[in-house]
Amino acid sequence: MTIRHVSEVEFGVELPVFEPDTSLDNVRRFVRAAHWDGPRFTDHDAARKEGLPGALVPGIMSQGFLAAMIHRWAPDALIENVDTVFRAPVIVDEAYRIAGVVTDIDAAAGRVEIDLTVTNEKGETRVFGTATVRLPA
């Protein structure tokens, strides 16, 4: 269901789950566009030589995925804030699930708070955070 107005939002409602494209090709395209190109993002072997478990999905790309999920749910939402805590690396070519759930609503201000989590296939939380969005009355 696409959300247009704050009155349509209920506490505890879950946003449609988003499975991001973390493929090496997609990450390469992103880091080039963002001028963040570097082997730790684009080359598994080079990343492992740095002591990482594999090439990393950049944090700003993960935040972009979170914003994309919110806009799939509420295309007109103004994202005021995405506040993330990176607990473990998000690795290129691994499968992740991005979930969001509404945890606070200020109907008068048109403001909605959303819990955000990025989990891997084992269900472990790699990234968590919150977003504050504004929706029309």
Added chain:
Amino acid sequence: MILDLHAHSIKSDDGRAKVQNYCQWIRTRNIPIDGFVLTEHRQFDNESDYGELGREYGLTILKGSEVETEYGHVLVFGVTPALQAEFDFANIRLPLRQVIEACERHGAVPVPCHPGRPRVGMHAHLAEHGVPEGVRIVETLNGGSRDEEDSIAQAMASQYGYRGIGGSDAHIVSHIGRCATRFPHAIHNEQELVAALRAGEFEAVTFRT
């Protein structure tokens, strides 16, 4: 009675949850816990009184702390003004021995949390510092655990004869109650929580899906 013994609110630097939203979430989602303990990082919240909020939602909301030692992070239950005068809760290199001895003197209970976690868990420091004296309880179920962290914690508890508690380690609303601790009797305040922990009458439980 089931209490989530490890949760953070916006009072913690990395906490993103308002306490009222925890309550709303527990009731809206029918999370099978009867309350939770706010264990804010490196501090004790002397200001907040959640009594009225707890009554409104029919939940027990207690306060503790999570301090940092050379053995990693340690939950402290039963914090009093006298205990707060014993050491600096904000110090990120507290000697665990000092924390344990101060807790003993002031009737509090120290519990190393997520002990199987690299860097911030007790198990990672045993080779360097040895097995600490005075630890009786560790957190064997942590809602934020990854990989084999809980298994390492449980194996360590079994090896050294520690009892285990559970806590969600929630930092966002929707993570409250993922793990918790079951007690045989009702607990209404921090003193009763300390008494139940000292009596050893509890078990760690998980509600992770």
